[in-house]
Amino acid sequence: MIDFKIKGANLLIKKSSSLLLGPMSFELVNLSFMILLGQNGAGKTSLLRLLHGLDSPESGSLVWEPKIKVEDQSFVFQSPIILRRNVLENVFYPLILRGVSKSDAISIAKEWLEKIFLIQKAYEPALSLSGGERQRMVIARALISKPKILFLDEPTVNLDGESKLQIENLLKQALRDGTKIIMATHDLGQAKRLGEHILFLHNGKVVETTSVNSFFSEPQTDEALTFVRGGILR
Amino acid sequence: MSDLFQGFIQALMLIFTIDSDLYAISGRSLQVTMTATLIASVVGIPLGAWLAVSNFRLRNVLIICINALMGLPPVVVGLLVYLFLSKSGPFGVFNLLFTPSAMIIAQVIIILPIIASISHRTIRILWKEYRDFFISLNATRWQIILTLIKDSRRSLITAALAGFGRGIGEVGAIMIVGGNIDHATRVLTTAISLETSRGNFHLAMALGIVLIILSILINFLMHITVKSKYEQIDD
Numbered sequence: 001m002i003d004f005k006i007k008g009a010n011l012l013i014k015k016s017s018s019l020l021l022g023p024m025s026f027e028l029v030n031l032s033f034m035i036l037l038g039q040n041g042a043g044k045t046s047l048l049r050l051l052h053g054l055d056s057p058e059s060g061s062l063v064w065e066p067k068i069k070v071e072d073q074s075f076v077f078q079s080p081i082i083l084r085r086n087v088l089e090n091v092f093y094p095l096i097l098r099g100v101s102k103s104d105a106i107s108i109a110k111e112w113l114e115k116i117f118l119i120q121k122a123y124e125p126a127l128s129l130s131g132g133e134r135q136r137m138v139i140a141r142a143l144i145s146k147p148k149i150l151f152l153d154e155p156t157v158n159l160d161g162e163s164k165l166q167i168e169n170l171l172k173q174a175l176r177d178g179t180k181i182i183m184a185t186h187d188l189g190q191a192k193r194l195g196e197h198i199l200f201l202h203n204g205k206v207v208e209t210t211s212v213n214s215f216f217s218e219p220q221t222d223e224a225l226t227f228v229r230g231g232i233l234r
Numbered sequence: 235m236s237d238l239f240q241g242f243i244q245a246l247m248l249i250f251t252i253d254s255d256l257y258a259i260s261g262r263s264l265q266v267t268m269t270a271t272l273i274a275s276v277v278g279i280p281l282g283a284w285l286a287v288s289n290f291r292l293r294n295v296l297i298i299c300i301n302a303l304m305g306l307p308p309v310v311v312g313l314l315v316y317l318f319l320s321k322s323g324p325f326g327v328f329n330l331l332f333t334p335s336a337m338i339i340a341q342v343i344i345i346l347p348i349i350a351s352i353s354h355r356t357i358r359i360l361w362k363e364y365r366d367f368f369i370s371l372n373a374t375r376w377q378i379i380l381t382l383i384k385d386s387r388r389s390l391i392t393a394a395l396a397g398f399g400r401g402i403g404e405v406g407a408i409m410i411v412g413g414n415i416d417h418a419t420r421v422l423t424t425a426i427s428l429e430t431s432r433g434n435f436h437l438a439m440a441l442g443i444v445l446i447i448l449s450i451l452i453n454f455l456m457h458i459t460v461k462s463k464y465e466q467i468d469d
Contacts, residue, residue: 054369070372081367084360084385097377 132163241439282353
């Protein structure tokens, strides 16, 4: 398991001249399960996309130490991106891109489908899966190439309790297997259950960076206190 | 109305009496247009996909040009191909004028922009949906193009069929470059044109009905051959 550091300095993201994120500076060290917490519109998705390299900052710098190649990272989007193929083909797709033979890719993908309880649906069109099944499938697809770091953007939003639990178990297993996780959520319960560190965002700015325990027991800012108590931030 | 009815009866008679001329002309029509559609698809679909995923300065200009070429007058295409393939033209040495090959060349030029343009629009929609996923996977340009083509294959068949439809009913260009030579370059559309000018309206109508039947049959066969249940769910 590698340890790494992400250092952001004066980061700024704009979209058609309106400010989405920043200016913000932070240093994330030895993270294993980092939660990006905040209300809708706080800038969680923008920061996650920035960290993964999907978007570039307008200004500022983002430094990874050591540098982690994009191939060693995976991203799970809030709305799952589903290839117009069957479930099995969706899951093994990243392996094919990385040059794994089709027969090997199929056998690895089938093992994953067993783990996520979708083996019976291996040859069904992925678009026919339910919301929870789709999300499990895309998480398996993200983990199949054994990434060093996994980004997740609200992976359990709109899912029922059982589906949420299955996905959380998958993430815990990935963590045990050595994958570091950075996940955006606005679900306080989920942040408590899964997270080790919290980066709390509000209005596109980093408000607090701390451990989960201290965030929930001793929030240092008024915004964090309001959020932890279930209040609505303006 | 009686021309239409008698034409229909005559079409049925020609089909069921296995009229050798009709089968030869129909076969040539299919051969020319299917070959042209195949060539235009092999070039046009990857071109459309490339335009869909690329981002360069003259991309929009190129797309506008391709869209504009969809309305290219076939007669003008025929004339240009004629000039290029005639003895005094740059490709005269190949002796292609008044052969099915010349007709295929003309049809490729007419069909290619249609297939490339529809492919571009179809693949662009899927590209917007898949884009972040491809970036996240660090996929190469070719991996992206191949994935997009595979995943939009059913819509791309529609693009190819649109090209086929334009080609099979085309008369101006192939009349010029093919010459409508009996047993050599005569196809259904040029035969219809000839029979109409001779006043044989029943025969012309019969050939027209055969042309429509062939066109529907090919569309039907292509759709059931390359059906994609994944896209049907999405529809």
